[in-house]
Amino acid sequence: MLRIIAVRVxxxxxxxxxxxxxxxxxTEILPGDVCTAIQGQGATPDTLRVCRIELGLDRPSYVRYTEWFFNALHGDFGLSLTNKRDILKSISPKFVNTLFLAGYxxxxxxxxxxxxxxLAAINEGKWIDxxxxxxxxxxxxxxxxxxGYLFILFLAVRNHWFPSLSTVFSDMSFGERVYVTALPAVTLTLLVTAHMLRMTRSSVLAIMSQPxxxxxxxxxxxxxxxxMVHALPNAAAPIITVIALNLAYLVVGVVVIERVFTYPGVGAFMIDGVSKRDLPVVQAGGLVFAGAFVLLNTVADVLGVLVNPRLRRAKTGT
Amino acid sequence: MAKAILKITNLRVESINGTVLVENTSLELKPGEVLGLIGESGAGKSTIGLASMFYARAGCRITGGTIEIDGQSIGDLSADGRRDLRGKRIAYIAQSAAASFNPAHTILDQVCEMPVIHGLMTRAEAKAWALELFKALDLPKPETFGNRYPHEVSGGQLQRAMTAMAMSCKPAILVFDEPTTALDVTTQIEVLVLIKKLIRDFNTAALYITHDLAVVAQVADRIMVLRHGKMMELGDAKQILTAPTTEYARALVTERAASDKLSVAVAPAKRQPLLDVQNAMGVYHKFVAVNNVSISVAQGETVAVVGESGSGKSSLARLIIGLLPRKAGTVTFGGRELSPALKQRSKDDLRRIQFIYQQPDVALNPRQTIGNVIGRPIEFYFGTPRAEVKQRVAKLLTQVGLPEDYAKRLTTALSGGQKQRICIARALAAEPDLIICDEPTSALDQLVAEDILKLLKKLQDDLGVSYLFITHDLGIVRRIAHRTAVMLRGQIVAEGTTPQIFAPPYHPYTERLISSVPEMRVDWLDEVLARRRRAQV
Incomplete structure (x- = not known):
C-alpha cells in the first residue's frame, strides 16, 4: 500500500x-520581457542591455528556470516589478482569502x-431525482x-440583505467574513454542485446493480x-475524485467570481499582475494554483487507495 | 404429516416488457425437506428461488400466485414485514460468492450483520455464533478467518462463508442457487458434503437450484424439473433419476449419464507429432504457471489437458501460442521450432494454430456482422478477393451447422451455442492444423454442449484437424480425447492414452479428480465419504 501511495505522490x-x-x-515566449515592461516607451537598446545584465536576463533560459524554481521551492518568488515588494508576502494573505472562500x-x-x-439515487426516476x-x-x-450579478441585484441592491462588495480586511472578525462572503460562496456552490451530484448519483446507481x-x-x-453501508463505500473512489476536481476548481477557477464581488484573492491578484505585465507575479500565481490543484488530486488518489481494501491490504512487492 | 413451511401456489413472474418468465408453478416444502429445482438456463429456477423470498430482479415482477411462509402470505405483508422475513426465516445462497460478498467489508462484519439488524443477537453473540459456524463449515483458522476481506480467501472458502452468512439467523428455509457450480470438482465435493451436513444438523428445509442432476441427486429428497418457466415433472429424487416420465426429463437424464465414446483411440505407433512441447516453463511475474511441461499432439488427434482452476492449463495454452513468454524449453510445430514471442512468429505460424475460447459472448465483437467475423481471417491470411470470401463464409457457416444468411447478422442476436459455432467457424477460416479449445463448452447448457462436442468431432473426421482440448470436465475428456494429460500446480502429473488414464493404477491426484465427479446415484456422495473415511483409517 505504501508503495502505491508513494507512486501517486x-x-x-x-x-x-x-x-x-x-x-x-x-511567460518566456511572451513578447517583451521585464526590462521592456519597466522602461516602457523610454527604452533604448543600450538601457535594455544594461537592465538585462543587471537582472541576469542575459543568461540562458534553463539557468534562469532552475534558479526560479529552486527559489520558489524555498518560498522565494522574487520581487514584484511594479511595487518592488516581496511577492510571497503579498500573495500569502490573498491565498488565505482564496482558501477561505473555497473552503466556505x-x-x-x-x-x-x-x-x-x-437521495436522487435512492429515488431514481421519482420527482426528487x-x-x-x-x-x-x-x-x-x-x-x-x-x-453573481443576479444575487447582487436582488439580495444586495434591492433588499440590502447582503453587501454587494465582498472585500475583506485583515481586522474583520470571523463572523463578519462569513457574512460578507456569503454571496460569492453560494454562487460558487451552485457552480460546483451539479457535477458532484451527478457523479454521486451515477456511481451509487452503478453499484446498486451489483450482486x-x-x-x-x-x-x-x-x-x-x-x-449507506453497502453501496457508498464501493462508490467512494469516483466520488472522491470528482470532489477533489471540484475543490481544485474552487481554488483555481474563482477568478471571475473574485472580480464580480471584488474579493481580494489570488485570482484577482494574478489578473492585476497580467494587466501590469508583472511577470514574476503571474508566475507565482500560476505556480500556487498548480500546486493546489496537484495537491488536492494527489490527496484524492491516496484516499481512493485507503477506501479500497484490495489496495489498502495489498502485499508490498506486487 | 408436518405442515408446509413454504408454499408457492400458481406463481407467475413476468418481465416488464411482458415476457413470461415463470408461470403456473406450485410447490410445497416441509420442515427439513430439500427440494431440487433443475433445468437449463432460462428455465426460471433462480426466478422461483428469489420469488420464494418475494423478491424479483430489476425489470421483473411477480404478477400472480401466492407465496406463503409459515402459513402467512408474504404478498399481503408490508415492505417492512417482508424485510423482517428475509434472512430471518428464509435465507439465500448465491452462485458466485465472490460477487455476492461486499468487497468493502470483512467477512465477519457481513456474517454478523443479519442477526444484529434483525434484533436476534447482540454483536458479541453474533460473533460467537459466527465462530461456531466457521468451525462447523471447516474453515481454516476460524478465530481469525472472519477478519479477512472477501478477496483474501479462496472461492471454496468464500462459498462456505456465504453458507455461514445464510445460517447466521438460523433460518427455517435456505435457498441455494447453484452454490457449487463455480467451483472445481474437488472443491465442489467438500462444499456439498458440508451443505448436506448443515441441512441435516439444523433440520433446515431447502430449495436447491442447479443445472446438474448428479449434484442435486446427492442432497434433494424430491426434484422438480423446469423448462421455459414451466414445471415439467416433479417426483422423488430416485424416481426422476431412474424412471423419469416426461420426455424432457428423460433427455436430461440420458445426456447427463452419457458415456458413449465420440472418439476412438489412435494407434500410438504411428504418432507423428504435429505439436511438440518439451520441458516448457512459463512465468507470470515470478509465479511459475507452467513448470517443465512436455506434451505432444499428433495430426488428427485430440489431446485433453485436465486440471482444476489455477493448475496451469490455460497458461500452457497461452505459452504455446506465444502469449505467455516461454522461459525455458522448446515448442516445435510441424517440425519447426516456434519463437517464444508472438510478435516474432510468421503469419503462417499464426495461421496454423487457432483458438476457441470459453466464453463466446466475450470472444466476438458485438459490432461486427458474422460475415465480417468469419471473413476477416480469410482475407488476412490468404488475401482472398471479396466475392470469394463471401462464398467461403457461406461454406463455413454450413459446415458449423448454421444457415448461410446469418452472414449479414450481428453476433449479439445469437444464442450461446450459436455464438460458439461462429467462433469455431472463425477458427476454421484460417484452415489451421491445430485448434486449441479452452473450455469451449463449460459456459453452455448440457444439451447444447453435447451438440458442440459432436460438431467438433465431425469436423475432425472431415478435415483431420488436431485439438488441444482444455477442460476441467472429466466426462468430456473421456468421450472426446485420444490422449489425456492431467495437470496439477503447473506440472503434468499423469499422461497417456485416455483409457490408460481412466483405468487403474491411477496417479493419486487423478483418482481424487475421478472420484470427485458426481455420479447419477442418490447415495453416491455418502459412498464416496465412506470410502475416503476408510482410506484414512
Whole structure:
C-alpha cells in the first residue's frame, strides 16, 4: 500500500515540475520581457542591455528556470516589478482569502451534492431525482458572473440583505467574513454542485446493480442501510475524485467570481499582475494554483487507495 | 404429516416488457425437506428461488400466485414485514460468492450483520455464533478467518462463508442457487458434503437450484424439473433419476449419464507429432504457471489437458501460442521450432494454430456482422478477393451447422451455442492444423454442449484437424480425447492414452479428480465419504 501511495505522490511532484516548466516557458515566449515592461516607451537598446545584465536576463533560459524554481521551492518568488515588494508576502494573505472562500463554498457544496446525489439515487426516476437534476443542471448552465450579478441585484441592491462588495480586511472578525462572503460562496456552490451530484448519483446507481447489493436486500436490510453501508463505500473512489476536481476548481477557477464581488484573492491578484505585465507575479500565481490543484488530486488518489481494501491490504512487492 | 413451511401456489413472474418468465408453478416444502429445482438456463429456477423470498430482479415482477411462509402470505405483508422475513426465516445462497460478498467489508462484519439488524443477537453473540459456524463449515483458522476481506480467501472458502452468512439467523428455509457450480470438482465435493451436513444438523428445509442432476441427486429428497418457466415433472429424487416420465426429463437424464465414446483411440505407433512441447516453463511475474511441461499432439488427434482452476492449463495454452513468454524449453510445430514471442512468429505460424475460447459472448465483437467475423481471417491470411470470401463464409457457416444468411447478422442476436459455432467457424477460416479449445463448452447448457462436442468431432473426421482440448470436465475428456494429460500446480502429473488414464493404477491426484465427479446415484456422495473415511483409517 505504501508503495502505491508513494507512486501517486511522486507522480504528483512530477506533474508539478512539468507545470512549472510550462509556466516558465509560457511567460518566456511572451513578447517583451521585464526590462521592456519597466522602461516602457523610454527604452533604448543600450538601457535594455544594461537592465538585462543587471537582472541576469542575459543568461540562458534553463539557468534562469532552475534558479526560479529552486527559489520558489524555498518560498522565494522574487520581487514584484511594479511595487518592488516581496511577492510571497503579498500573495500569502490573498491565498488565505482564496482558501477561505473555497473552503466556505466547499463546506456547503460537498455535503449538499453528495447528500442530494444519494437521495436522487435512492429515488431514481421519482420527482426528487428529477428536480435535483434539473436544478443543478440549470445552475451549471448559467454563466457564473450572471448568477453573481443576479444575487447582487436582488439580495444586495434591492433588499440590502447582503453587501454587494465582498472585500475583506485583515481586522474583520470571523463572523463578519462569513457574512460578507456569503454571496460569492453560494454562487460558487451552485457552480460546483451539479457535477458532484451527478457523479454521486451515477456511481451509487452503478453499484446498486451489483450482486452483493441484491444479497444485502435478501438479507432483509433496509434500503437506507443497503445504500449507506453497502453501496457508498464501493462508490467512494469516483466520488472522491470528482470532489477533489471540484475543490481544485474552487481554488483555481474563482477568478471571475473574485472580480464580480471584488474579493481580494489570488485570482484577482494574478489578473492585476497580467494587466501590469508583472511577470514574476503571474508566475507565482500560476505556480500556487498548480500546486493546489496537484495537491488536492494527489490527496484524492491516496484516499481512493485507503477506501479500497484490495489496495489498502495489498502485499508490498506486487 | 408436518405442515408446509413454504408454499408457492400458481406463481407467475413476468418481465416488464411482458415476457413470461415463470408461470403456473406450485410447490410445497416441509420442515427439513430439500427440494431440487433443475433445468437449463432460462428455465426460471433462480426466478422461483428469489420469488420464494418475494423478491424479483430489476425489470421483473411477480404478477400472480401466492407465496406463503409459515402459513402467512408474504404478498399481503408490508415492505417492512417482508424485510423482517428475509434472512430471518428464509435465507439465500448465491452462485458466485465472490460477487455476492461486499468487497468493502470483512467477512465477519457481513456474517454478523443479519442477526444484529434483525434484533436476534447482540454483536458479541453474533460473533460467537459466527465462530461456531466457521468451525462447523471447516474453515481454516476460524478465530481469525472472519477478519479477512472477501478477496483474501479462496472461492471454496468464500462459498462456505456465504453458507455461514445464510445460517447466521438460523433460518427455517435456505435457498441455494447453484452454490457449487463455480467451483472445481474437488472443491465442489467438500462444499456439498458440508451443505448436506448443515441441512441435516439444523433440520433446515431447502430449495436447491442447479443445472446438474448428479449434484442435486446427492442432497434433494424430491426434484422438480423446469423448462421455459414451466414445471415439467416433479417426483422423488430416485424416481426422476431412474424412471423419469416426461420426455424432457428423460433427455436430461440420458445426456447427463452419457458415456458413449465420440472418439476412438489412435494407434500410438504411428504418432507423428504435429505439436511438440518439451520441458516448457512459463512465468507470470515470478509465479511459475507452467513448470517443465512436455506434451505432444499428433495430426488428427485430440489431446485433453485436465486440471482444476489455477493448475496451469490455460497458461500452457497461452505459452504455446506465444502469449505467455516461454522461459525455458522448446515448442516445435510441424517440425519447426516456434519463437517464444508472438510478435516474432510468421503469419503462417499464426495461421496454423487457432483458438476457441470459453466464453463466446466475450470472444466476438458485438459490432461486427458474422460475415465480417468469419471473413476477416480469410482475407488476412490468404488475401482472398471479396466475392470469394463471401462464398467461403457461406461454406463455413454450413459446415458449423448454421444457415448461410446469418452472414449479414450481428453476433449479439445469437444464442450461446450459436455464438460458439461462429467462433469455431472463425477458427476454421484460417484452415489451421491445430485448434486449441479452452473450455469451449463449460459456459453452455448440457444439451447444447453435447451438440458442440459432436460438431467438433465431425469436423475432425472431415478435415483431420488436431485439438488441444482444455477442460476441467472429466466426462468430456473421456468421450472426446485420444490422449489425456492431467495437470496439477503447473506440472503434468499423469499422461497417456485416455483409457490408460481412466483405468487403474491411477496417479493419486487423478483418482481424487475421478472420484470427485458426481455420479447419477442418490447415495453416491455418502459412498464416496465412506470410502475416503476408510482410506484414512
Amino acid at each position: 511522486v507522480l504528483g511532484l512530477l506533474t508539478l515540475l512539468g507545470v512549472s516548466i510550462l509556466i516558465f516557458a509560457a 463554498a466547499a463546506l456547503i457544496a460537498v455535503p449538499l451534492a453528495v447528500g442530494l446525489g444519494i 428529477k428536480v435535483a437534476n434539473i436544478v443543478s443542471l440549470a445552475a451549471i448552465s448559467v454563466p457564473e458572473f450572471f448568477i 452483493y447489493i441484491e444479497m444485502a436486500f435478501l438479507k432483509g436490510l433496509a434500503r437506507a442501510r443497503v445504500i
